Amino acid sequence: MQRFRRMRSLQKFASVHSSVYNHFNQERSLACRDTFKLTRTAALAEWRELGAA
Template sequence: MTINGEVRYLWRAVDHEGEVFEAVVTMRRDRKAALKFLRKLTRRYGRTRKIVTDRLPSYGAALNGLGARDLQSPGCWFNIRVENSHPPLRRRERAMLRFRRMRSLQTFAAVHASVSNHFNKERSLSDRNIFKLNRAAALEQWRQLGAA
């Protein structure tokens, strides 16, 4: 992402259902940034059985540092869940006329992920009536949170 003409990197962790666990903005996309991101994830969510990444070498170096290189599954088509979580964020970014600071991008990405996780349920896994009931329940919960 570009902030004031400078490139910044948005790291996102997504589970197998498309829920965003974590979103972190960094200035670089190197081993140190990847290691920091992966350590934060393992502290918060524990170790995982499999880590799907793209073929960026810094992921492998960071996973070597954690002793989890055997968990990595790099590949061209394996990280579709992560790639499909970008467009909604990009649409909101465009509507907001971009970001001016890294901190505002970080805050927005975290809030957007939690709201998106709350409302976007897997529609293809249930029929329309159940989907509508779940969506209405999520909206009611959201309204109660806003009223408190």
């Protein structure tokens, strides 16, 4: 975390990173390939929809 010069920048990055990471973390090792691809596609579609707004 030495890259961040200000604590506010670190906090802003951490809050955005955690929400994005939680959205896309699908626990690949716990799901079969077809299920993983379906959930990943749904997450990407939702992310694109949010980004278009």
